Amino acid sequence: MIRIHVDYQYNGFIWNADDWNELRCHHRIVGNLVGTRSSAAKNAKVLALPCQLLPEEVTLLVKLNICKLVKMKQEPWSDLKEKYDSYKEEIMKEQDVAFKKGKEKKIYKMIDNIVKNKEASAKNGENIDRNQILQEELAKLEPLSADHILVQRFLEDPWQENEELDSRLWTYPVSRRDKLKYSIFKDLWSRKYFITNGTKFGGDYLVYCGDPSKFHAQFIVICKDQKDTFQASELAMYSRIGTNVKKTVVIASCDTAGQVIYQSLSWADLVT
Structure with a gap:
């Protein structure tokens, strides 16, 4: 069943694109897009989800049993911040691992040329240890700096939890x-x-x-x-x-x- 998200002022919103499309195509419920696309944030004319419904639309959809009302559960700010910080740290570690693997692949492909260059510049037939050279090159790899971390832009709350509301609470x-x-x-x-x-x-x-x-x-x-x-x-x-x-x-x-x-x-x- 399609979920209508109700805020504390009892405005009804549709956040899911498939739900919005179904309401428009199959139930002739249009609503009004009030969001902006993240790729066009400076262009206020380019509207996107959420779709705000008229109170008449909400009442009709609930009475016809097409939709149900839900409300976002409120978590303490400290808990949300802790979740976000933990998630951010996990993402940074994953990107750092991927960054190092990419660099290691390049080093392995270039190691033969590096050894040849070392041998050419060696004095008095100095023995060049290929494995040692490889380890030295790998040791030069530094952690990915914060300036190069990819930032994920959230289009919705990844930890959002909803609780179903009694339809009788909608009094319009x-x-x-x-x-x-x-x-x-x-x-x-x-x-x-x-x-x-x-x-x-x-x-x-x-x-x-x-x-x-x-x-x-x-x-x-x-x-x-x-x-x-x-x-x-x-x-x-x-x-x-x-x-x-x-x-x-x-x-x-x-x-x-x-x-x-x-x-x-x-x-x-x-x-x-």
Whole structure:
């Protein structure tokens, strides 16, 4: 089962690339990539895992039994530091052994030439001991310096341990507004749409007919309680936004029976 990592503020994250791909391809859950690639750390536009999920997405996935909630176990800093220092020392020893083996191979390949050079420069037929020369050359090898140690860049915590959370601890939706948004999100998802956060266009959701990597959003959905009122200026603003970005603005609400109702707005309708 796919694991959603929940932090202490109850934000849900997907850290595993295969899980993220499965949610997107098989369950139409997009989320929002909030990390950066280690190879492009200076380029903020190149996003990577983790993927932060909307609270509506987390609730839906847990209720459908597609995902389970987990939380990272917290270890004392002193224990983590001890683990890291021990691991670093082990890596340095392994690299030093590999470095010496590489140097030894080169010496063994060159030993005949070294002996010949020694014999050529020897005085009065001095006897050259090949084995002694070999040992002298090997003795010259120095440990690998700290400046030449390869540093491993961790992409995730190698000692991370998770504990499964009771799904009842995830309390969203709580408020009337949250319940309204969740009902609308669930209804749109059940209609086979892809859904993302719509705040950048002044709405609650952006709705796509296919994967957002291949399609532009078709609808800007604004969630409104049936008892909410609109100012004429608000209607004009929403309609003009939709016209400018070539998307249909949809006002979504729930009736007394909990049925989701959709009403579309267009600038042409308002000015005629």
